[in-house]
Amino acid sequence: MAGYMFCLGLLLIGIFGMLVKRDLIRIIIAMVICQYAVTLMAALAGCRGGLIEGLPHALIMGGIVTGLAMTLFMVAMALRLAGRCGTCDIWKIRNLKG
Numbered sequence: 001m002a003g004y005m006f007c008l009g010l011l012l013i014g015i016f017g018m019l020v021k022r023d024l025i026r027i028i029i030a031m032v033i034c035q036y037a038v039t040l041m042a043a044l045a046g047c048r049g050g051l052i053e054g055l056p057h058a059l060i061m062g063g064i065v066t067g068l069a070m071t072l073f074m075v076a077m078a079l080r081l082a083g084r085c086g087t088c089d090i091w092k093i094r095n096l097k098g
Contacts, residue, residue, distance in 0.1 A: 003044045010037035024078040024088040028071065035067040 010033055017030025039060055046056025082088045085096060 004041065007037045007041040007044065010034075010040070022089050022091055024082065024090060025075075027090070028074045028078060031074070032067070032071055035063075035071075039063055039067070 014030045014032075014034030014037060017033065018027055021027050021030060042056060042060050042063065043052060046052050046060070052060070078088065081093065085093050087093060
């Protein structure tokens with residue numbers, strides 16, 4: 001039960017970070033925290049007697065690889081946007097014209 005509460009806490013921290021922060025890199029970090037919370041929740045749900053069963057384990061590994069690829073793509077896009085606009089602040093980027 002404590003593990004599920006920890007996952008819920010991580011998920012809430014990640015959601016809070018995505019809603020409150022203005023910096024693109026911090027928003028990406030908050031999204032990664034949410035992804036780790038969901039992965040940990042799936043691992044806890046797939047445990048039986050201290051061992052992870054086969055199918056949940058395969059799904060978790062696929063989720064980790066997909067999450068890593070998504071994170072790398074978001075970081076690359078954020079760096080390209082920051083290089084083009086000169087800022088990582090989403091409110092300043094939103095107000096740019098052209």
